[in-house]
Amino acid sequence: MKSWGRRVLLVLFWGSVGALLAGGISLILGAGEASVLPFVVGTIGASVIGPIAAVMGAKTVTGQSIAQLAKAKPDEPLPADAPRLIARIESLREAGVTVQNFHHLFEIEITVFPRTGQPHRETISQFITLGDLPNLATGAFVVAATTDAGTKIDLRPAPQWAESLRTAPELYGRITAPAATHTPPADTREEVVLGAGRAMHPARRAVNLFLVAVCVAGGAYGSLLYVFNGADRLTVAVVETPQRWSGQVHGLWDSARLPLELADIQAQLGDRELQHIVVFSDFISLGVHSDTDPIGLDTYAVRNGRLDEPWASTRSDDGGFSAADIDTDLIREVTQRIYRETPDAEISDVQVRRSAGALELNVSITGKYQSTYRVFDAVTGEEIPQG
Numbered sequence: 001m002k003s004w005g006r007r008v009l010l011v012l013f014w015g016s017v018g019a020l021l022a023g024g025i026s027l028i029l030g031a032g033e034a035s036v037l038p039f040v041v042g043t044i045g046a047s048v049i050g051p052i053a054a055v056m057g058a059k060t061v062t063g064q065s066i067a068q069l070a071k072a073k074p075d076e077p078l079p080a081d082a083p084r085l086i087a088r089i090e091s092l093r094e095a096g097v098t099v100q101n102f103h104h105l106f107e108i109e110i111t112v113f114p115r116t117g118q119p120h121r122e123t124i125s126q127f128i129t130l131g132d133l134p135n136l137a138t139g140a141f142v143v144a145a146t147t148d149a150g151t152k153i154d155l156r157p158a159p160q161w162a163e164s165l166r167t168a169p170e171l172y173g174r175i176t177a178p179a180a181t182h183t184p185p186a187d188t189r190e191e192v193v194l195g196a197g198r199a200m201h202p203a204r205r206a207v208n209l210f211l212v213a214v215c216v217a218g219g220a221y222g223s224l225l226y227v228f229n230g231a232d233r234l235t236v237a238v239v240e241t242p243q244r245w246s247g248q249v250h251g252l253w254d255s256a257r258l259p260l261e262l263a264d265i266q267a268q269l270g271d272r273e274l275q276h277i278v279v280f281s282d283f284i285s286l287g288v289h290s291d292t293d294p295i296g297l298d299t300y301a302v303r304n305g306r307l308d309e310p311w312a313s314t315r316s317d318d319g320g321f322s323a324a325d326i327d328t329d330l331i332r333e334v335t336q337r338i339y340r341e342t343p344d345a346e347i348s349d350v351q352v353r354r355s356a357g358a359l360e361l362n363v364s365i366t367g368k369y370q371s372t373y374r375v376f377d378a379v380t381g382e383e384i385p386q387g
Contacts, residue, residue, distance in 0.1 A: 016045025018219025251281035273320025
């Protein structure tokens, strides 16, 4: 059950990494403020879930669980009456567990030289301070004590062992023993050690990398679908990115996203009439006749098909229209014409409204020294001269 829980957490972790990636991608694709959400979700998810999964995946060190290691008292002296023997260090490695920010857990392979019988190797675990580490290099001779907790290196041997350590290289330096074979207890054999890796079969590593890639891609794609509110907008954003970089697409007014936005507005507002609609570079603002106030106007901001909470204002008498009355191809044609005729023009917004009964396009142009606007018939595309 624990292993399945860890697998679920790992899926969520890599999915959160994908959400972080989606935040960057959505910025590149022009999602603007909507990119903040995957950044926040991804950061919180990765920073919280990652450590939990790591702890759940902790293996044992020479048969000791992390819970047992956490209760260890590294400063506790070895019993004076514990049997002691000369041993030689064959290898040691840090297991990645630290207690009290000072004592580091090491796995140490030693050759023990008994008074009678053949030398043998053992793999032990012991907390070592970095100050004691230089005395435990490979090939160094030490005093090993047999305690209730297993074999431990006596880091502070009694003076009577000094002569034994001095003569140990001459007596045991050429003696070898078979490599240690260590089998953890059955109840801990499948657990994992923090920071202690083991060889993994290449096929299994490839499968793990594939699954990680799937989780990251899934998290990124799911986040992007949410940001752009559907696969259609996401596809348009991806396709139009090179066009935006090259200047072929300048804003929502000449983007293939505009028909999608208007279709969603029509679906959500139903028969309610629009008083005006203003298309900005990455969102739409619109005024809608109120259902509850006969002279009221509800104003919405629309981003990727999502209508924000409305705020009320007073309605004018210009008359209403429907989102279906707006010709998005005509808006694109008019704005592209402005860019062709005035290459340095910067359109700030395109407003659709009724004036004297006719539906008009009012294009606001921001210049270097002054701003202006041009008005077009929203049905024919002909420019309406302004006096």
